Amino acid sequence: MPMPQQAIAQGFTDLTHQSQQSFKAIMDAMAQPGKIYDAPHKVDNAGALNPVAAMTALTLCDAETLIYLDEALNTPETRQFLAFHTGAATTSDPQKAQFAFLSSAEALEGDHNFNMGNHEYPDQSSTVIIAVNDLANQAGVTLSGPGIETSRAFASSSLNQQFWQQAEANNAEYPLGIDHIFVTETQLAALPRSTKIKLDPAQGE
Amino acid sequence: MSLDQLTNEAPAYNFAYLDEQTKRMIRRAILKGIAVPGYQVPFAAREMPMPYGWGTGGVQVTASVLGESDILKVIDQGADDTTNAVSIRNFFAKTANVDLTTHTSEATVIQTRHRIPEEELQEHQTLVYQVPIPEPLRFLEPRETETRKMHALSEYGLIHVKLYEDIATHGHIATTYAYPVMVEGRYVMDPSPTPKFDNPKMHKSKALQLFGAGREKRIYALPPHTDVVSLDFEDHPFTIQEWPDTKCAMCGAEGVYFDEVILDDAGNNMFVCSDSDYCETRQSEGHLGPLNADYKERMQ
Numbered sequence: 001m002p003m004p005q006q007a008i009a010q011g012f013t014d015l016t017h018q019s020q021q022s023f024k025a026i027m028d029a030m031a032q033p034g035k036i037y038d039a040p041h042k043v044d045n046a047g048a049l050n051p052v053a054a055m056t057a058l059t060l061c062d063a064e065t066l067i068y069l070d071e072a073l074n075t076p077e078t079r080q081f082l083a084f085h086t087g088a089a090t091t092s093d094p095q096k097a098q099f100a101f102l103s104s105a106e107a108l109e110g111d112h113n114f115n116m117g118n119h120e121y122p123d124q125s126s127t128v129i130i131a132v133n134d135l136a137n138q139a140g141v142t143l144s145g146p147g148i149e150t151s152r153a154f155a156s157s158s159l160n161q162q163f164w165q166q167a168e169a170n171n172a173e174y175p176l177g178i179d180h181i182f183v184t185e186t187q188l189a190a191l192p193r194s195t196k197i198k199l200d201p202a203q204g205e
Numbered sequence: 206m207s208l209d210q211l212t213n214e215a216p217a218y219n220f221a222y223l224d225e226q227t228k229r230m231i232r233r234a235i236l237k238g239i240a241v242p243g244y245q246v247p248f249a250a251r252e253m254p255m256p257y258g259w260g261t262g263g264v265q266v267t268a269s270v271l272g273e274s275d276i277l278k279v280i281d282q283g284a285d286d287t288t289n290a291v292s293i294r295n296f297f298a299k300t301a302n303v304d305l306t307t308h309t310s311e312a313t314v315i316q317t318r319h320r321i322p323e324e325e326l327q328e329h330q331t332l333v334y335q336v337p338i339p340e341p342l343r344f345l346e347p348r349e350t351e352t353r354k355m356h357a358l359s360e361y362g363l364i365h366v367k368l369y370e371d372i373a374t375h376g377h378i379a380t381t382y383a384y385p386v387m388v389e390g391r392y393v394m395d396p397s398p399t400p401k402f403d404n405p406k407m408h409k410s411k412a413l414q415l416f417g418a419g420r421e422k423r424i425y426a427l428p429p430h431t432d433v434v435s436l437d438f439e440d441h442p443f444t445i446q447e448w449p450d451t452k453c454a455m456c457g458a459e460g461v462y463f464d465e466v467i468l469d470d471a472g473n474n475m476f477v478c479s480d481s482d483y484c485e486t487r488q489s490e491g492h493l494g495p496l497n498a499d500y501k502e503r504m505q
Contacts, residue, residue, distance in 0.1 A: 119357035147428035192240035
């Protein structure tokens with residue numbers, strides 16, 4: 001007999017306007033890398049996704065997108081939530097994923113070979129949504145590039161030196177590369193491939 | 206509901222006309238465009254209830270970013286009161302019921318056909334351009350496979366040759382609109398057929414700039430504070446149009462983009478601000494040009 005299933009959590013209550021407000025926050029975050037935005041909507045009990053990751057999934061994913069979930073997020077509840085609300089299928093092949101949801105930046109370190117796009121179609125790349133504990137505009141790394149007037153200090157206790165070195169290498173491949181969206185339980189910020197990263201001397205050696 | 210009601214009531218549209226799936230597809234393209242400034246992202250443009258060439262690309266982008274609390278302004282060559290601007294504004298009034306304005310400073314979303322307002326845009330504003338031909342290399346190389354490769358390799362020699370041929374033929378760079386720009390040192394981009402007068406306003410603009418080409422099915426973007434440099438040569442630097450000793454006949458403004466208006470069969474003319482809101486705001490602040498009806502009164 002099949003296992004009794006838990007009821008699938010509610011998604012957006014007002015799809016049209018909540019999607020738009022959520023998209024506006026994601027778009028502004030992508031256009032102003034490192035700037036921290038309060039998530040306009042938090043979608044609770046979306047399997048293992050945090051409420052802002054779930055908001056992002058409901059806003060951007062549908063039957064036309066393939067989703068990659070890292071090990072910690074790849075639970076039946078998460079898959080049910082995504083399938084029911086977005087119609088998106090999941091894939092275990094990071095190369096095929098338009099969107100990848102990761103429970104931590106460390107999940108990036110393994111053999112995850114996300115799609116960087118190609119020189120003729122750099123847009124065919126993966127967007128990676130990473131759950132982090134906190135976001136702050138304080139000493140950590142210094143971001144610059146499109147969307148940033150001069151420079152912006154950015155830090156998260158969940159993002160270590162290794163992550164930032166990877167992000168630097170990602171930027172070095174510009175216009176190829178993956179775009180990052182960081183999500184806490186309540187906030188979000190983005191790091192597109194176009195952003196230059198300076199590891200602060202305090203952190204580097 | 207009676208049959209009578211059903212047939213007489215205006216059809217109910219989804220907010221801002223487009224269905225949610227279409228908006229998501231466009232929104233994904235916008236995010237990619239922002240992440241790779243100046244790169245043209247292909248998207249599945251829909252047929253809109255207006256012909257191609259009337260801003261279907263801009264309308265789809267606006268429909269995808271617009272929210273209930275937004276205040277929309279639409280301009281056609283700087284003016285709020287010309288056909289294209291009025292019809293698109295009415296379209297969103299009907300399908301999205303958003304607040305409308307003609308004042309640049311009040312708007313949160315501005316859709317434009319080829320001009321950037323004179324008043325400096327701010328960080329909370331989004332400027333949406335209607336683009337006819339998004340590919341700056343298209344008239345030099347008709348094959349999409351080739352232009353795509355040229356962008357991939359950042360191979361832009363051809364467009365410099367085009368500008369050089371201008372100099373060889375006319376003695377100066379004669380391109381006055383759709384003047385190609387280099388974005389962040391990587392992609393050459395068509396700024397849409399905006400007069401080159403407006404190119405410097407794109408450079409490090411505080412506002413997010415989005416470009417939509419409906420027929421050609423491309424979206425591209427400039428995040429705020431992005432480097433946008435008009436192509437030129439060391440010995441033929443980029444210059445913008447100038448109207449020496451010219452003032453707006455209505456508001457007396459100088460150093461703005463002018464429209465020339467022919468007044469009679471003898472060829473007498475006047476110049477007025479192309480940006481109607483800028484001109485009207487100046488007039489309401491008491492600035493008057495020589496042909497303004499209140500001007501003579503003031504002089505007496």
